Amino acid sequence: MEAQSKKIVLFDDDEDILSICSYILSEAGWEVHAFTDCNNVIERVRKIMPDVILMDNWIPDVGGIETTRQLKNDPKLKAIPVIYFSANSDIHELAASAGAETYLAKPFDLDDLQKKVNEYCL
Template identity: 70%
Template sequence: MNNKAKKIIIFDDDEDILSICSYILEEQGWEVFTFTDCNNIIEKVSGIDPVVILMDNWIPDAGGIIATQSLKKDEHWKHIPVIYFSANSDIQLLADHAGAETYLAKPFDLEELERVINTVLVHN
């Protein structure tokens, strides 16, 4: 995987999750970009061109569902796999509604994070 292929964006307003996930993923050679809101999501994604996106459900302002749907409606960015993550018990329904490729329930362990990312990369 070349450097361009190792970019990941995490959208979450929880700074602890951002710092833990960033640390783990950077250790594995990812270039990690984080945002605490999903405003202007197309501009944010197009400025980075990631291979995978982690999307929190309760992200300001519009929320993860609308943000993910915006990406999935965009011809240029709809191919990027989105991993939806939330502590909500209906996470599978939320992820399906958003159009995300898969989901990760919070709290998650780091092996699970790696497994889910690797799964979407294999299928992409």
């Protein structure tokens, strides 16, 4: 029986970043779900029940901080690790404010992306 693939949800309004991250993570065996906005975030994430979530700071419509807080306030979703990612210089403060488990500063090395994602999916 084949092991179930690990699932990840990416939220970023930059389609180039979504495309690159989706490709890299798919090649590494992840089932990738990518969104350019965070509308209906609870409903979307509940349908997928990912192992990890990558959250951009500047995601439409309410932004990454508020979206991450919504996820962390949901009893069924709060245990899913959120990796906050942004080009903002104070990303560590933004991630902490949002309640994310960790962060990844943009621009990031693709190896760092894979390491960070794998670190939070054990």
